[in-house]
């Protein structure tokens with residue numbers, strides 16, 4: 221393990237691991253003694269996880285990194301950071317491909333030409349509605365896209381298929397900078413400007429989409445996201461606010 225204690229960006233720390241089970245799992249282990257927000261990057265993960273209990277394939281040369289922090293406050297406010305993460309990822313990717321080819325898919329994927337180029341996994345722990353720690357895991361297909369993915373609606377794509385090849389360390393430098401900027405906006409101005417910039421990048425805003433949960437699906441026009449980050453759909457039965465689902469176009 222190598223740890224870089226120099227502030228990076230200011231106030232953040234970075235750890236680079238050769239191999240780990242999951243950078244999110246490592247984040248949970250580090251969280252109790254965390255002194256400042258810390259980025260954990262791994263060159264290889266042996267048990268990487270995705271959203272909704274799925275596994276995640278980190279091919280060699282792809283980015284696997286988790287930002288772990290102890291932001292304090294109520295859990296649902298802390299969870300809004302998933303949108304900061306998506307905005308930061310979008311901007312980092314836009315350094316390498318034309319931004320008109322990129323979009324964010326609620327709640328927190330980034331699409332490149334309708335294929336999934338990156339996913340975010342937010343995990344947290346706390347008590348009585350207060351967050352103790354928060355881990356934001358970023359998986360970015362920089363070099364290769366896994367071939368064995370079931371979610372065929374958004375086939376995985378790699379940045380290198382459509383743009384330049386970028387080293388994970390270099391990409392993380394950019395991502396960390398953009399994320400720190402988003403965090404500064406949240407601190408100074410609250411969630412609203414984050415919400416607005418996320419909406420400008422959103423895939424299929426204003427169009428009919430499907431939100432699928434374990435218990436069923438809701439079809440409606442994608443109207444907006446609200447101040448809690450919920451998906452707002454205008455359906456035949458009226459306006460619906462959806463807190464968690466998988467979205468299909």
Ligand SMILES: O=C(O)CCCC[C@@H]1SC[C@@H]2NC(=O)N[C@@H]21
Pocket residue numbers: 241242243244245265267268269270271272274276278283284285286329338339340341357358359360
């Ligand atoms: O399902 C998704 O779209 C989210 C994927 C998140 C994968 C990343 S890779 C780094 C971090 N460590 C993990 O185990 N998962 C996240």
